[in-house]
Amino acid sequence: MSVTKGYLSTMRIPADLHSTALETLLARAAERVRAVGRAHRLDPAATDEVFQEVRIRIWKAFEKTPEKIATLPASYVYQTASTAAIDLIRRGRARRADATDPIEDLPGLAAGTGLDPKAIEHAELAAQIEAALGEVLEARRGVVRMHLEGYDRNEIADLLAWTEPKVRNLLYRGLSDLREALGRRGIRPGG
Amino acid sequence: MDPDNSLRAAYQLRPMKAPPGEHPSPETLQALVRAEGRLADRLVLLDHVMACPRCRPEFELVRSIHAAARRDIALGTPNRIRLWIPIAAIVTLMIGATFLWQRRVGRSEQPVYRDAPNGVGITLQVPLEGGELGEDRQFTWQGAPGASYRFELLDAAGTVAYDRELADTTVALPASVKLRPGVYSWLVVARLPTGEARTARPRGVIVR
Numbered sequence: 579m580s581v582t583k584g585y586l587s588t589m590r591i592p593a594d595l596h597s598t599a600l601e602t603l604l605a606r607a608a609e610r611v612r613a614v615g616r617a618h619r620l621d622p623a624a625t626d627e628v629f630q631e632v633r634i635r636i637w638k639a640f641e642k643t644p645e646k647i648a649t650l651p652a653s654y655v656y657q658t659a660s661t662a663a664i665d666l667i668r669r670g671r672a673r674r675a676d677a678t679d680p681i682e683d684l685p686g687l688a689a690g691t692g693l694d695p696k697a698i699e700h701a702e703l704a705a706q707i708e709a710a711l712g713e714v715l716e717a718r719r720g721v722v723r724m725h726l727e728g729y730d731r732n733e734i735a736d737l738l739a740w741t742e743p744k745v746r747n748l749l750y751r752g753l754s755d756l757r758e759a760l761g762r763r764g765i766r767p768g769g
Numbered sequence: 770m771d772p773d774n775s776l777r778a779a780y781q782l783r784p785m786k787a788p789p790g791e792h793p794s795p796e797t798l799q800a801l802v803r804a805e806g807r808l809a810d811r812l813v814l815l816d817h818v819m820a821c822p823r824c825r826p827e828f829e830l831v832r833s834i835h836a837a838a839r840r841d842i843a844l845g846t847p848n849r850i851r852l853w854i855p856i857a858a859i860v861t862l863m864i865g866a867t868f869l870w871q872r873r874v875g876r877s878e879q880p881v882y883r884d885a886p887n888g889v890g891i892t893l894q895v896p897l898e899g900g901e902l903g904e905d906r907q908f909t910w911q912g913a914p915g916a917s918y919r920f921e922l923l924d925a926a927g928t929v930a931y932d933r934e935l936a937d938t939t940v941a942l943p944a945s946v947k948l949r950p951g952v953y954s955w956l957v958v959a960r961l962p963t964g965e966a967r968t969a970r971p972r973g974v975i976v977r
Contacts, residue, residue: 615832618833651929700779701784703779705783707783720818721815729910733957737802737832738812738815739804
């Protein structure tokens with residue numbers, strides 16, 4: 579059986595193959611992260627940067643015992659990635675420290691640019707939605723935003739450590755609040 | 770267009786302005802994805818993060834790593850690999866059936882023991898090689914005195930479906946670990962009190 583990517587791969591492994599084992603482990607973990615974040619516009623460059631940092635940290639940590647690298651469980655790689663991501667975020671913020679507080683758009687979301695009437699219409703509607711969201715209960719608003727951003731109910735449930743029915747219930751109420759608030763502004767979604 | 774979809778489309782096209790108030794620290798973002806802290810605080814934080822052009826990409830990076838780790842360890846099998854599982858299962862079942870038949874005909878039905886060179890080893894017990902995972906979803910082995918263990922269950926592609934560090938010589942898969950039907954292998958690595966590691970040859974196990 580070709581089931582040799584876990585601890586199996588460490589048995590009788592030549593020293594020069596430790597890097598191969600690590601690369602396999604890193605590539606798999608990085609691809610999983612990209613797959614999760616792809617739907618939510620996670621920047622692939624950020625993932626690459628994190629795993630480059632993970633690579634360096636693991637090599638440093640096991641400099642004297644490289645034979646242990648191939649025995650690392652996936653959980654160790656993810657834990658290191660998590661720590662590396664936090665450091666990366668901190669460094670990114672430090673680099674931006676001199677900049678003024680941005681009034682910025684996310685890439686690809688430059689609503690209202692140009693003279694496309696459709697884009698202007700979308701931008702006006704988006705502004706109304708944002709204002710209407712302000713009337714939704716704060717405890718529901720984050721979940722409603724996640725839904726509108728395209729996160730599915732299971733992702734929301736995972737994040738909040740809730741059951742999916744609980745998310746569905748809260749979302750139902752939150753969206754109902756939002757529709758009412760939009761209705762007061764004369765907006766009927768889909769209409 | 771579905772009303773919900775039209776709302777989503779319009780919302781996603783909005784220009785994002787940083788909401789008032791301080792941005793959460795990276796550690797706070799991490800606590801959020803780990804569902805740590807008071808729920809009321811997390812919901813308020815979530816509202817900020819989802820609306821904030823600075824925090825949202827940072828949150829997504831941390832969340833993606835966390836979610837990928839959970840999926841990889843508890844469930845993870847990439848879709849393209851899933852396509853090959855039925856084929857791998859059939860081939861392995863044929864090999865396994867032949868192997869079991871040979872064992873029944875020609876030898877005893879004792880489990881295969883793989884001791885370490887110095888005689889201090891571990892012996893996998895249940896399930897037997899090529900056997901089916903029982904309803905109790907338990908794996909048992911005979912260990913060495915004072916040892917701790919790492920248990921790994923791998924799918925046909927070698928992806929870790931479940932792993933755990935423990936001191937006991939029995940592990941039962943938690944209900945949260947959902948396994949697709951197929952051929953898996955399991956192995957146990959023993960850490961002896963001396964710091965040395967010992968392992969038994971991995972075994973195939975069939976999940977129906």
